[in-house]
Amino acid sequence: MSASLVETVDIEAPVAVTWALWSDVSRWPSFLSHVRLVEPLDERRFAWQLSLPGADKNFVAELTEVIPGDRIAWQTTEGVHHAGVVTFHRLSDTSSRVTLQIEYDPKGFVEHIGALTNLDSTLANYDLGEFQKLAETAAAG
Structure with missing residues (x-):
């Protein structure tokens, strides 16, 4: 039984x-709040090294699909199991929509990370707001 989380943000970039x-x-830790380090x-x-309330977790993720300008998908091969995809949509010459979808096994996740962590809020903190600020600053720059 897997659960999924979807977040969308419109960005002026x-x-x-x-x-x-x-x-x-390598830039993911600058906008994904729970990601401390990503090492190729x-x-x-x-x-990946995740820093979560009361727990630091490591896992290995593999890119399963990369279509330039369109989508990036990954899944974990070691550690806490989850899979994710981020897609990019052109709204206009100067704006875009980014959608992040994460599929996970709630039971396995909670066992690995600890039942005290509210998982949905943890995943929601894959913080698209931080990414939006970064991208809009870059676009303005």
Whole structure:
């Protein structure tokens, strides 16, 4: 039984800017509030360190699909199981919509992370608001 979380944000920045920021995995800790470090292992695999209330977690995620300017998908291969996809939509020459969807197994997640963590709020903190600020600053820059 998996659960999913979907978040969407409209950003005053063209797709080229939002895509460029998100596709640089090393920048994820600057806008994903629970991600402390993302370290490339090879072309497709990355080691993540998450910093969560009362727990630090590590897992390895693999990029399963990368379509430039359109979507990035990943799934974990070690550690807490989840899969995610982020898609980029052109609204106009100067604005875009970014949608983040995460599928996870609530039971496994809670066992790994600890029942005290409110999972939905944790995942909701994959904070698109921070990303929006970053992208709009970059677009204005």
